Amino acid sequence: MASGNFSSTSYNGFSLYVEWSSTSNISENSSNVTARVYVKSYGLRATALSDSYIIINGNKKNWTHTFNIANTSTLQTTHVTDYTVTVPHNSDGTKSITIKANMEFNGTYGGTYISDLTASKTVTLDTIPRASSFSIPSSINTGSSLSITIAPSSSLFKHKVAFEIDGVTKNTSDFIAAGTTSYSYTIPHSWLPSSTSKTMKVYLYTYTGNGDYLAYTSKNITVNVPSSIKPTVSSLTSTVVDGLNGKYVQGKSKATLTATAIAGSGSSISSYIFKGANISGSSASY
Secondary structure, three states: OEEEEEEOOOEOOEEEEEEEEEEEEOOOOEEEEEEEEEEEEOOEEEEEOOOOEEEEOOEEEEOOEEEEEOOOOOOEEEEEEEEEEEEEOOOOOOOEEEEEEEEEEEEEEOOEEEEEEEEEEEEEOOOOOOOOEEEOOOEEEOOOEEEEEEEOOOOOOEEEEEEEEOOEEEEEOOOEOOOOOEEEEEOOHHHOOOOOEEEEEEEEEEEOOOOOEEEEEEEEEEEEOOHHHOOEEEEEEEEEEOOEOOEOOOOOOEEEEEEEEEOOOOOOOOOEEEEEOOEEEEEOOO
């Protein structure tokens, strides 16, 4: 809980005094800020005019109060109003606000004319923890276990981890218990069915201990298919079609290409695709 106090200028002991406190709401990323306003004097018979006010983060409340305090050698403190406002925090959980109190007086105190008393201060509220952070390596092979180190922004927070490739979510974990700082997941070969390398986005979602969603952060990692499961082309042959005595005739003849390849460990070859200048086609023969 953040709290504090501040005062206006004092005129022979006559001043405005403000006490404030705030209570954080983690799930809503906001704080309830309460200001209590007091008037200090050695004796006062007057009325604070209706233009008197208290402002918290731009929210205003007017107040008035009638004083009937006999002169005394002891400084008297009179509670005149209080005000509570819900203040949203910034996306990173930080927030500073201005609290301003004013008493419209327009009278004389101790021989000094006073139009009004004003007390104002910019205060900093407690930072509300938001998304936890995490670290991962820059790259990983499919079939290997990805180790994620979590740095919780609060020991009470729970988390989930999700993996995304080409905008498609591949997997989302169950809740990772509060206090847990590591998580591992083996990246399946099937996530890269037709590529040897992809950029994968890893998300860390942060939740309160009650499971209320707070925020997320993400990082990119390069996922590679290990060489042990990549196919290897062992031969490529061509046969002339519409040739002349087995010779290729420009503008008339064509060629049939035949490839032979060996699938890597744990993988299979689904098709052959030929690409190049004036060359295209595929084969279902393996």
